[in-house]
Amino acid sequence: MMKGRNNAMKTLILNGSPRRNGDTVSLLNILKDGLDSEVTQIDAYYADIAPCNDCRACRIHDGCVVDDDMSQIYRLLPDADNIVIASPIYYSEITGRLLEVFSRLQVYYSARFFRGEKIVFKPKKGAVILVGGGDGSGERADETSRCILMHMGCKSYFPTVLSHNTNNIPAAEDKAAVEAVKSLAQWLSES
Ligand SMILES: Cc1cc2nc3c(=O)[nH]c(=O)nc-3n(C[C@H](O)[C@H](O)[C@H](O)COP(=O)(O)O)c2cc1C
Numbered sequence: 027m028m029k030g031r032n033n034a035m036k037t038l039i040l041n042g043s044p045r046r047n048g049d050t051v052s053l054l055n056i057l058k059d060g061l062d063s064e065v066t067q068i069d070a071y072y073a074d075i076a077p078c079n080d081c082r083a084c085r086i087h088d089g090c091v092v093d094d095d096m097s098q099i100y101r102l103l104p105d106a107d108n109i110v111i112a113s114p115i116y117y118s119e120i121t122g123r124l125l126e127v128f129s130r131l132q133v134y135y136s137a138r139f140f141r142g143e144k145i146v147f148k149p150k151k152g153a154v155i156l157v158g159g160g161d162g163s164g165e166r167a168d169e170t171s172r173c174i175l176m177h178m179g180c181k182s183y184f185p186t187v188l189s190h191n192t193n194n195i196p197a198a199e200d201k202a203a204v205e206a207v208k209s210l211a212q213w214l215s216e217s
Contacts (some may be wrong), residue, residue, distance in 0.1 A: 028171070035063040038099070038106045042113030042124030044071040047073035049143075049157040049189060049197035050112050053202060053207050056198070057110070057155070060211030066102055070123045075099075077126035084136040088143075096130045107153045108214045109178050111171040115190075118166045128174050152180030153210055157195040157203075184210050 039057075043050035068075075083091045090096065107126055113120035137143040152175035156164045168186045175183065179209040187210060189195075189203035197203055 031146070035108070035215070035217060036102065037061060037063040037065045037108040037110065037111045038102050038107045039065060039067040039112060040099075040127065040212070041067055041069045042071075042121040043069075043124070043157075044121075045114075047145045048114070049192045050114055050155065052196065052198035053155050053157065053187065053189065053203060054110075054112050055205045056204060060208050060215070062215040063108065066098070068099060068127070070121070070127045073127070075127050075130065078088070078129035078132050080132075082136075084133040085140040088137070088141075089119075090130060090133045091114050094131075096127070099127075099130075100133070103178060104147050106150055107148065107217075108153070109175055109180055110153045110155065110210075110214075111175060112155040113157075113167065113171070115156055115162070115164055118162045118164075120156075120167045120170055125170075131174070131177055142156065147179030149181040150179050151182050151214055152176075153182070153184040153214065154186040155195045155207065155210075156186060156193050158188070158189045158190045164188045164190055168171050184213050 061098055075096045076092050113124050134145050136144055154171040156167050187206040189200040191195035
């Protein structure tokens with residue numbers, strides 16, 4: 027899904043929820059309402075993106091030999107200004123489906139480590155939005171998300187937005203989370 031406003035700025039959202047009108051999506055909708063940016067959202071559960079199967083072709087050749095929707099992420103990543111990872115917490119992690127998508131970032135590691143290439147991405151702002159029923163903590167999911175954002179070229183980060191009581195209060199009614207997402211939209215819209 028693409029939404030065009032301030033064409034000078036590009037935001038890539040990676041959504042790890044399978045629920046089309048769930049808690050993650052409700053916060054993402056608030057974020058997008060406040061964003062002055064061109065937005066591309068990849069819905070991990072509905073995108074045609076295979077997991078990396080460690081075929082190792084990228085250790086020898088540029089890019090990934092698997093031809094699927096990941097090509098959209100490869101195309102947008104170098105010049106994107108903002109990356110947002112949004113996911114429900116599953117067993118204290120981001121969802122497995124989202125991790126499958128991120129496994130395809132291995133091409134950049136291979137380029138650097140095995141082929142000695144210098145990968146230069148535009149420095150980006152990164153943000154994490156997590157929702158959870160209320161079990162455990164969001165720490166591991168946050169740590170994973172920030173590690174992935176760093177690999178995608180993020181240099182500055184907004185405090186993670188966490189709505190962690192969705193078993194009782196839907197994220198869209200979690201006042202603190204909603205306010206935090208609105209502030210995040212403002213921060214991402216500033217150049
Ligand atoms: C397989 C599975 C594992 C889950 N694990 C956790 C967990 O570890 N901690 C937690 O707080 N909530 C957990 N939840 C609850 C979801 O994170 C919660 O319902 C969330 O609001 C769903 O977000 P969504 O509507 O955006 O998909 C789990 C849900 C599922 C289906």
